[in-house]
Structure formats: structure tokens, C-alpha cells
Amino acid sequence: MQTNNILENLIESLKCLPGVGPKSALRLAYYLLQRDRQGAKILANSIEESLKKLGHCQLCNNFTEEDICSICNSQKRLSDTLCVVEMPTDLLMLEQTHSYEGMYFVLMGRLSPLDGIGPKEIHINKLLERIKKSEINEVILATNFTTEGNTTAQYIAELLKETNIKVTRIARGLPMGGEIEYIDSGTLAQSLVERKKLT
Ligand SMILES: [Zn+2]
Incomplete structure (x- = not known):
């Protein structure tokens, strides 16, 4: 106004x-x-x-001054793995771990029908195009563990069900240095469900 x-x-x-x-x-x-x-x-x-x-990278949808951002342009990264995140800050956090070398797609949001945010608002078509463009073998769903984040992950997983692409979800579990005594029961229950084989 x-x-x-x-x-x-x-x-x-x-x-x-x-x-x-x-x-x-x-x-x-x-x-x-x-x-x-x-x-x-x-x-x-x-x-x-x-x-x-600043505009959006044609491939990953993150903010960039170029048509294609430096991550998407990098020859050093694995071009067959695509990690889907909600926001650019999530991408930055994952980059800071130095443990992921694949590509990204930034949704710029999460599905939230009550707020009028549907597949179009989180650029699902652009994501599907991105997946088609290069030979993606694995899509890692790294949306938040909130109701909306989970719904978004499930929605994308459903869309990719009929393809040969491996669809994974980042694991929930105990934080580093976390003591079981102080962990909330939801996180603890999930860490049991997602337990890993050691030997
Ligand atoms: Zn990019």
C-alpha cells in the first residue's frame, strides 16, 4: 500500500x-x-x-547471477546424483558438511496446500525436467522432517515411482554427541526404525 x-x-x-x-x-x-x-x-x-x-539457475533453481550456477557447471561433481532441498540455506548447510558431491535441486519451498503452495509453486515441472536432462540414478530427498517436508518428499517419491531412479530420503536419527536420555521420543523411535547394520 x-x-x-x-x-x-x-x-x-x-x-x-x-x-x-x-x-x-x-x-x-x-x-x-x-x-x-x-x-x-x-x-x-x-x-x-x-x-x-540475481535470477534462478536454469538447472537447480538456486539463486545465481549466471544462467547456470557454479555447482551445476562443475565438472568435478557427480552428475548422476540429485539432492532435492527446500531452500538455498539447506543447500549451503549440506555443502558445509563436505560429504556430498552430487547435484542439487532447490524447490524454494514445500508443499503446503493450506497456504496455497502446490506443485507449481515448488517448481515440480522444472525438477522433473532436470531429472530428464541428465542421467540421474539417484534422487535424495532432503526436505525437512516437518509435516510439509515429509509430504513434499512423499509426493516427489510418488512421481518417480515408475522410473528406474533410486529414490532415497536422508535419515533421521540422534544428533552427534546426543545422549539417549535427552532425546525426544519421536527422534529416538525413528532412529530405531532406521537402524543400520554394523557387521
Ligand atoms: Zn544450478
């Missing part, structure tokens, strides 16, 4: 941020204007530049 009042416009625009209501928007606006005008300038410029220059 645009008004004729510059300050009101700023407050109104800040409300587009997640979790920012009228009061926080007001506080943020005053902060930027009063305490950190230089920071505000940098913020405004980076938002403008990002909007102008």
Missing part, C-alpha cells in the same frame, strides 16, 4: 519481511533513519542490485 507519506511508505514496505508486524516495522524504520543511515543505504543498494542481477 503506497501513501503520500515517505515515512509511512518505509514502514509499510518493511512489513513485507517475515515476522515483521506494524510495531517492528516502525522500530526498524526509526533505527535505519536515526542510528544507521549508512547501513540503510548499503541495504537499499544491495536489495536493488540483487533484484536486478
Whole structure:
């Protein structure tokens, strides 16, 4: 909603941020204007530049300045394994583990019919095209272990059922250094279900 009042416009625009209501928007606006005008300038410029220059990678759907991002372009990565994640931050976390060398697909969300987020909103067609484009042998579903994340994983698994592609889901279990005494019963139950053979 645009008004004729510059300050009101700023407050109104800040409300587009997640979790920012009228009061926080007001506080943020005053902060930027009063305490950190230089920071505000940098913020405004980076938002403008990002909007102008960043788009989605044609292959993995992650944000990039190029048509195809550096991960998709890399010759060193395994081109037959595709890991599906909800958000770019999930991809970053997985990259930081240095234990995955395959490709990615970023859904930019999760299925959530109540919020009007269906297959189209999470780019399922682009995912299926991506799978068709190169010879993918395994799709790893690394969506969150929330109701929506699980539904999304199940939905994709169902779509790939008739193909020869191996579809796997990342495992749930105890955290590193986790003591059984302090683990919630849901996680503990799942770690029993997904137990692995040692010898
Ligand atoms: Zn990419």
C-alpha cells in the first residue's frame, strides 16, 4: 500500500519481511533513519542490485547471477546424483558438511496446500525436467522432517515411482554427541526404525 507519506511508505514496505508486524516495522524504520543511515543505504543498494542481477539457475533453481550456477557447471561433481532441498540455506548447510558431491535441486519451498503452495509453486515441472536432462540414478530427498517436508518428499517419491531412479530420503536419527536420555521420543523411535547394520 503506497501513501503520500515517505515515512509511512518505509514502514509499510518493511512489513513485507517475515515476522515483521506494524510495531517492528516502525522500530526498524526509526533505527535505519536515526542510528544507521549508512547501513540503510548499503541495504537499499544491495536489495536493488540483487533484484536486478540475481535470477534462478536454469538447472537447480538456486539463486545465481549466471544462467547456470557454479555447482551445476562443475565438472568435478557427480552428475548422476540429485539432492532435492527446500531452500538455498539447506543447500549451503549440506555443502558445509563436505560429504556430498552430487547435484542439487532447490524447490524454494514445500508443499503446503493450506497456504496455497502446490506443485507449481515448488517448481515440480522444472525438477522433473532436470531429472530428464541428465542421467540421474539417484534422487535424495532432503526436505525437512516437518509435516510439509515429509509430504513434499512423499509426493516427489510418488512421481518417480515408475522410473528406474533410486529414490532415497536422508535419515533421521540422534544428533552427534546426543545422549539417549535427552532425546525426544519421536527422534529416538525413528532412529530405531532406521537402524543400520554394523557387521
Ligand atoms: Zn544450478
